[in-house]
Amino acid sequence: MIPLARRLTAVCALGAALTACGTAGPTGTAHPAKSSASSSPSPARPPVLAPGPGGLxxxxxxxxxxxxxxxxxTFDADMTADEGRRAASGEHFDNPGLIAALRSLKVPATVFMTGRWADQYPAEARSLGHEAQFEVANHSYSHYAFTEDCYGLPTVGADRMRSDVERAYTSLRKAGVPRPMPYFRFPGGCYxxxxxxxxxxxxxxxxQWDVVSGDAFATDADAVVRQVLDGVKPGSVVVMHCTRSAAPTTERxxxxxxxxxxxxGYRFVxxxxxxxxxxGNR
Structure with a gap:
């Protein structure tokens, strides 16, 4: 989750920071395809960027x-590994109203989902994974940070980073997402x-993204709207959240x-x- 009106600078020398269909990917997940306009996702592999130097x-x-x-x-469906008790007591980490708004407005979107969120809301994860309007990508299993000092998030050790991502893909498939995308968003955007x-x-x-909406923990929807409209440029990726309790203004x-x-004149993709x-290569 990203704090309001605080533009995140990802930590990385490269700058700036849920797949299978025939071809096995990491941990046996295949790399799925970009959804078509039909009700069934296309079986072709989605595009990915080539690895950096040394396979980075x-x-x-x-x-x-x-x-x-x-x-x-893009919408981050955040839920940490230890928040099940809060969900059981009635806290809402999902946001059905937001998804309904995207459907009614016919806006395609990419949802970066934690494995813990998929475990908690399997029917919602399955629904999103079967709709051509949406694509579901990986946001880690636990929403623990992949670096130190990342907005107060607990951290995952370097020796467990890969297995955390693989565990998230397992949870997505178990929830019924047929082809989670080969895209990963670092918790907090920190890497x-x-x-x-x-x-x-x-x-x-x-x-990553180039437009921070500021919807996390926001209470002033108009301020978030202004921040998004002021930041969008052609090709922009906007980060928002799909967690009702922590981002209550996002639907508005x-x-x-x-x-x-x-x-x-913008077209949503x-x-x-x-x-x-x-x-990107297929």
Missing amino acids: TPVFEHGPRTRGKTVAL DQQALRALSGLGVTAV VVRSVVPELRKR KVSELIGESG
Whole structure:
């Protein structure tokens, strides 16, 4: 979760920071395809960026600025490994109203889902995973940070980073997501060279953003709307959250931002399309 009005700077020398379908990926997950406009996802593999030097996990922040007004709305479905008790007592880490808004507005979106969230809300995870309008990607299992000093998040050791990501894919498949995408978002957006090396060989592209919505813990929806509208450029990736208790304004934000950006000529796409436009390989 990212604090309000605090632009995150990811820690990494490269800058800036849920798959299978026929071809086995890391841990036997295949790399799925970008959803088509039909009700069934396409079986082709989705685009990914080529690894960096030495096979380092590649990082994607935004799409091309010169290929038209496209923008990707992304939503982090955060839930840490130890928050089950809070969910059992009635705290809502999901946001059905937000998903309903995206459906009614016909906005494609990419949901970065923790494995713990999928364990808690398997029916919602399954529904999202079967709808062509959405693509489900990996946000770790536990939502523990992959670096030290990352917004107060507990940390996962370097020796457990890879297994944490693999465990998340297992939870997504168990929940019924048929083809989780080969995209990974670091909890808190925090990463460094050690984290990128730990995930090398998994076949994932780390997905960051260039627009921080500020919806986390926000109570002023209008302020979040302004922050998004002021930040969006062609090819932008906007980070928001799909956790009702910690981002209560997000549905209202989406209902305001979407028509305004459409009025400005923007077309909404999923992250996979932006990566494809950026030269991603299938």
